[in-house]
Amino acid sequence: MAQQLASGELNLMLHGQKIKGGFVLIHSGKRTTNPSQKNRWLLIKHGDEYADSSWDIGTQELDRSVLSGRLAESAAGRPN
Numbered sequence: 001m002a003q004q005l006a007s008g009e010l011n012l013m014l015h016g017q018k019i020k021g022g023f024v025l026i027h028s029g030k031r032t033t034n035p036s037q038k039n040r041w042l043l044i045k046h047g048d049e050y051a052d053s054s055w056d057i058g059t060q061e062l063d064r065s066v067l068s069g070r071l072a073e074s075a076a077g078r079p080n
Contacts, residue, residue, distance in 0.1 A: 008027035009027070010024065010025040011024050011025075016066070019050075020050040021046060021051065023043055023045055024043075024044050025043050026042045028041060028042045029041075
């Protein structure tokens with residue numbers, strides 16, 4: 001895992017309630033000269049058996065935290 005992180009790309013398998021399957025975490029701040037953007041990462045879903053082309057992040061059952069039931073925006077510290 002340390003070698004993958006050092007290269008800026010980490011492959012992982014998630015087994016959550018909302019998201020399952022293979023993902024890759026890619027460091028997207030490598031090419032920027034702006035220090036505030038150096039820690040940006042992008043999570044991309046692999047096209048595996050858990051991939052669902054009809055999945056819509058805007059649906060009400062998907063925009064809430066599994067643990068708290070709060071909206072994703074409020075869970076991230078932003079008002080509803």
